[in-house]
Amino acid sequence: MQHDAIIVGGGFAGLAAATYLARARRNVRILDTGKPRNRFAEASHGFLGQDGSNPAEILAAARAQLQAYDSVELTDARASEARAIENGFAVSLAQGEEITARKLILAFGLHDELPDLPGVQERWGKTVLHCPYCHGFEFSDRPLGVLYRTPMSVHQAQLITEWGPTTLYLNGAELSGNEAAQLYARGVRIEPAPVLGLAGKGTDLSAIELADGRSSAVSALYIAPRSCLNSPVAEQLDARIDEGPMGPIIHTDGDKMTTVPGLYAAGDIARAPHSVSWAVADGVTAGTSAHRALVFG
Ligand SMILES: Cc1cc2nc3c(=O)[nH]c(=O)nc-3n(C[C@H](O)[C@H](O)[C@H](O)COP(=O)(O)OP(=O)(O)OC[C@H]3O[C@@H](n4cnc5c(N)ncnc54)[C@H](O)[C@@H]3O)c2cc1C
Numbered sequence: 001m002q003h004d005a006i007i008v009g010g011g012f013a014g015l016a017a018a019t020y021l022a023r024a025r026r027n028v029r030i031l032d033t034g035k036p037r038n039r040f041a042e043a044s045h046g047f048l049g050q051d052g053s054n055p056a057e058i059l060a061a062a063r064a065q066l067q068a069y070d071s072v073e074l075t076d077a078r079a080s081e082a083r084a085i086e087n088g089f090a091v092s093l094a095q096g097e098e099i100t101a102r103k104l105i106l107a108f109g110l111h112d113e114l115p116d117l118p119g120v121q122e123r124w125g126k127t128v129l130h131c132p133y134c135h136g137f138e139f140s141d142r143p144l145g146v147l148y149r150t151p152m153s154v155h156q157a158q159l160i161t162e163w164g165p166t167t168l169y170l171n172g173a174e175l176s177g178n179e180a181a182q183l184y185a186r187g188v189r190i191e192p193a194p195v196l197g198l199a200g201k202g203t204d205l206s207a208i209e210l211a212d213g214r215s216s217a218v219s220a221l222y223i224a225p226r227s228c229l230n231s232p233v234a235e236q237l238d239a240r241i242d243e244g245p246m247g248p249i250i251h252t253d254g255d256k257m258t259t260v261p262g263l264y265a266a267g268d269i270a271r272a273p274h275s276v277s278w279a280v281a282d283g284v285t286a287g288t289s290a291h292r293a294l295v296f297g
Contacts, residue, residue: 003029003101005290006091008079008233011036012276013267014107015062016283017290022069024291029099030066030074031091035230037109037268038276040125045134047276055276079108082233088262089237103290106234106250106258106265107283110274112225115147119198119205120223127205128198128221134275135220136163142219145208146188147195148173149224152245158186160222167216169208171195191216229269237263244272255289256282262297264290 005021007014010032021028036055038044044055066072078094082104089104112130114120120128129135144164146157148171157168167189175183175190183190193210198221200206207215227247234241239258240251249272250265252258258265266286267279 001088001100001102003027003073003099004294005029005103005105006031006079006089006099006101007105007107008082008091008231009106009108009267010034010063010074011059011107011109011267012062012279013109013283013286014105015059015066016280017105017107017264017266017287018066018072018074018283019062020284020287021291022066022072024288025071026291026294027071028073029101030072031077031079031093032074033078034076035109037111037274038125041135042126044276045137047280050276058276079231079233082236084237084260091233102262102294104237104263105283105286105290106231106239106263106269107267107279107286108229108231108233108269110227110247110268111230112227114225115149115223117147117195117197119200123198123200123203123205123221126203127200127219128223130223130225131273131275132160132163132222136160139220140164143167143217145169145216145218145221147171147221147223151179152224154179154183156222156224157183157188161186161188164219165189167191167218169193169195169216169221227268227274234258234265234269239263239265246272254285256286257289257293262293 004026007030010030038055080094081092088102144166160166170192172194196209250270252270264286266282268274
């Protein structure tokens, strides 16, 4: 084997796993395409000691610190395929090279499928948001919106009232009597009209344009995106994948090992809900579990 461990994805989970394996003096190869899920946001919130830091700067610092360990090799490349081999795994890089390791950690993250509405894409991570814990504080007490996408949006709208006056934009969807009663009880305003698009200067949001010609003032719009795995590698290795509330989740045990022995998964792809702190914690678990399996396995 060329490496003790290969890590597919050098975001928050992957770099955390690599750091612990490096500190255990193991030979680690990280493959990364450099597109962390939160790259659309200028500031990352809630990560201890880094509240408000730029996400790319946090990752750049982690990369630089890792490169001080001689046993770590970080390659800017996409893992295109993986297969199980005797006592380990072989991973193909998109450029054609194949590398091998005894353990494989998947940390390739998710991408979000956004609603196809004018003005959403360019505001994603700025004024179109999914997580109030990440970005809600910055819009405290301003008019807030939730775009109905699934029945979960009803729950989301009730939660968002913690941060400011909230309108649920049904965009043509219908509510049950019970859902409407829950929303009224939390003071959520319900707007039934179909949504045409978002308006505002640059990436600011000032209004939701409605199909009946009205426009509704709002400073931030929450949506519940469906999140998809960035890579088919887990499927290729026959790891079990469950359907979670927001999309697929690679099934892992308490050590972050998948249903395939020696294969670990960490970060957004192997949990719900998601955050940088949880991704880092999962990466630490996967890294230390893989290390113990190298020693005792
Ligand atoms: C808009 C937005 C804002 C957010 N803001 C916050 C916030 O303020 N605070 C917070 O705690 N959380 C925030 N999050 C959540 C946070 O981004 C994720 O929880 C975190 O990025 C998950 O880390 P990860 O390592 O699992 O995945 P990622 O950080 O997404 O890293 C995955 C890495 O794998 C790489 N990769 C993908 N496929 C391959 C492949 N085949 N081969 C090699 N490399 C590959 C990607 O390029 C990427 O670098 C936000 C999310 C979004 C969408």
